[in-house]
Amino acid sequence: xxxxxxxxxxxxxxxxxxxxxxxxxxxxxxxxxxxxxxxxxxxxxxxxxxxxxxxxxxxxxxxxxxxxxxxxxxxxxxxxxxxxxxxxxxxxxxxxxxxxxxxxxxxxxxxxxxxxxxxxxxxxxxxxxxxxxxxxxxxxxxxxxxxxxxxxxxxxxxxxxxxxxxxxxxxxxxxxxxxxxxxxxxxxxxxxxxxxxxxxxxxxxxxxxxxxxxxxxxxxxxxxxxxxxxxxxxxxxxxxxxxxxxxxxxxxxxxxxxxxxxxxxxxxxxxxxxxxxxxxxxxxxxxxxxxxxxxxxxxxxxxxxxxxxxxxxx
Amino acid sequence: xxxxxxxxxxxxxxxxxxxxxxxxxxxxxxxxxxxxxxxxxxxxxxxxxxxxxxxxxxxxxxxxxxxxxxxxxxxxxxxxxxxxxxxxxxxxxxxxxxxxxxxxxxxxxxxxxxxxxxxxxxxxxxxxxxxxxxxxxxxxxxxxxxxxxxxxxxxxxxxxxxxxxxxxxxxxxxxxxxxxxxxxxxxxxxxxxxxxxxxxxxxxxxxxxxxxxxxxxxxxxxxxxxxxxxxxxxxxxxxxxxxxxxxxxxxxxxxxxxxxxxxxxxxxxxxxxxxxxxxxx
Numbered sequence: 265x266x267x268x269x270x271x272x273x274x275x276x277x278x279x280x281x282x283x284x285x286x287x288x289x290x291x292x293x294x295x296x297x298x299x300x301x302x303x304x305x306x307x308x309x310x311x312x313x314x315x316x317x318x319x320x321x322x323x324x325x326x327x328x329x330x331x332x333x334x335x336x337x338x339x340x341x342x343x344x345x346x347x348x349x350x351x352x353x354x355x356x357x358x359x360x361x362x363x364x365x366x367x368x369x370x371x372x373x374x375x376x377x378x379x380x381x382x383x384x385x386x387x388x389x390x391x392x393x394x395x396x397x398x399x400x401x402x403x404x405x406x407x408x409x410x411x412x413x414x415x416x417x418x419x420x421x422x423x424x425x426x427x428x429x430x431x432x433x434x435x436x437x438x439x440x441x442x443x444x445x446x447x448x449x450x451x452x453x454x455x456x457x458x459x460x461x462x463x464x465x466x467x468x469x470x471x472x473x474x475x476x477x478x479x480x481x482x483x484x485x486x487x488x489x490x491x492x493x494x495x496x497x498x499x500x501x502x503x504x505x506x507x508x509x510x511x512x513x514x515x516x517x518x519x520x521x522x523x524x525x526x527x528x529x530x531x532x533x534x535x536x537x538x539x540x541x542x543x544x545x546x547x548x549x550x551x552x553x554x555x556x557x558x559x560x561x562x563x564x565x566x567x568x569x570x571x572x573x574x575x576x577x578x
Numbered sequence: 579x580x581x582x583x584x585x586x587x588x589x590x591x592x593x594x595x596x597x598x599x600x601x602x603x604x605x606x607x608x609x610x611x612x613x614x615x616x617x618x619x620x621x622x623x624x625x626x627x628x629x630x631x632x633x634x635x636x637x638x639x640x641x642x643x644x645x646x647x648x649x650x651x652x653x654x655x656x657x658x659x660x661x662x663x664x665x666x667x668x669x670x671x672x673x674x675x676x677x678x679x680x681x682x683x684x685x686x687x688x689x690x691x692x693x694x695x696x697x698x699x700x701x702x703x704x705x706x707x708x709x710x711x712x713x714x715x716x717x718x719x720x721x722x723x724x725x726x727x728x729x730x731x732x733x734x735x736x737x738x739x740x741x742x743x744x745x746x747x748x749x750x751x752x753x754x755x756x757x758x759x760x761x762x763x764x765x766x767x768x769x770x771x772x773x774x775x776x777x778x779x780x781x782x783x784x785x786x787x788x789x790x791x792x793x794x795x796x797x798x799x800x801x802x803x804x805x806x807x808x809x810x811x812x813x814x815x816x817x818x819x820x821x822x823x824x825x826x827x828x829x830x831x832x833x834x835x836x837x838x839x840x841x842x843x844x845x846x847x848x849x850x851x852x853x854x855x856x857x858x859x
Contacts, residue, residue, distance in 0.1 A: 310678075310856070310857065313681075313682060313685075314681065314685055315678050315681055315682075315856065315857040316856040316857065317854060317856055329685055330685040330686060335685060336581060336682060336683050336684065336685065341682050343678055343682075344678070346674075346675040346678075346858070347675055347676055347678045347679040348674070348676070348679070349670070349674050349676055350674060360585075361679070361683055363584055364581050364584045364585045364683040364684060365581060365584075365683050366580070366581070366584070404679070
């Protein structure tokens, strides 16, 4: 199913939460929806499904969620652990959901077993942990064997085994030609299985590209070389036009995408190298750079916090 | 649409346990109140009457007929208890943030609203029917018996006199039912507007019990002092107008219009809020 969001916009008073967001989701792909806390990811997902009002529209095969035939069965969504009646058991919740959407009741046990809640089926929602609620939400989304999955931070609170299960499940799900959109504020989590990335900050779309293309944003790498002949090696590198800087007493940082040329140079001139450590911007750096100064909820640095504490005590 | 109907049905069934609890509580309290009147009557040897306490003028109560249920369902206690699950129909979804889940399962909000309203009123219909049945069964025990528009003392608990009241026979059971529907629509609408089951139940109850009683009291004072101005406009006494509509009280002009108009206005406001509010996730 092709999903196209066009000019989604939403404001609370004077504060713009989602700003002219347009993107499309391809079938057979997992799209990671990234952004810092409060970037507008959950609001965007709610708007896509008609839960929050605003401007713009999201079309699922040319129809809105409300007008799409069998929408609640073709699209499985989970937008947060709050949407359960505390006195319902996991099985009751899923039975209500199945009955309402016209889904065969045998699916209830299937999905409970799939997410690992089979033994907790009779447990009331109010007694469940965050991870169990996440699993129940995911089970609700999977109940109808949908073509599209829209999941808001589904891995929050899950144990490592469950995260691994979710990852492989979503990969298989997408391989069958289905569409997945899942949000997270953790790029490492998304980078492990997403095909495409949407990055937003303060409601604005910052990047919409494949994961491969996103990875290419990494800066030219550098290498940290530990040697006893720092000065000799530095002047040698300079004469051979290698950019370098001194990182510490016995460490040089050499800016190059490839380590072979300067290692050969060192070997040719009898310079002993004890350690080579590649340095480069990782995914997190790219994400932070993209979203820098564009988060509404930035934490202060530990040093600033400590300085404030000191001032207050003084 | 189908999903919304299914959801309305299933949410009503899920609420059947509290529904049943509140209904039985209401019934028990009703019986206690009514039977205590019998006991008081036996002790004091006075003529008693079933239904709204203090309403002794039969001419103003054409709604009281064979079943005797009309006045009984208007018993404030019964209305109070009946309104608790009705208010819960919508308010619990707000309270537990369940609307996101509901709209994902059944995205047509108008259909959701209609479905839940229909099932809530269906519940009211069943409850009123059951109460009427209970009253029929309890009828012979009560000191006043009404048949064919004539009220006579019960042969079992005949008290001081064999008073016979001749009444205009008008079987207005449907009027009482519509009044209760209207009351429940007010309860339901207020629970949506305030997102609170407690306020949904208490606001109309307090309005009925406090504001309108004070207004009536003020009216009496005003009449006694021959002052022409009304302390509270008649149109703002919704429930009094509703009761006047049941009893076809000529003193209240446009009583039905005022009562059901108020219900409709509140219903429209709550529907608009239900349609336009963002759903908390």
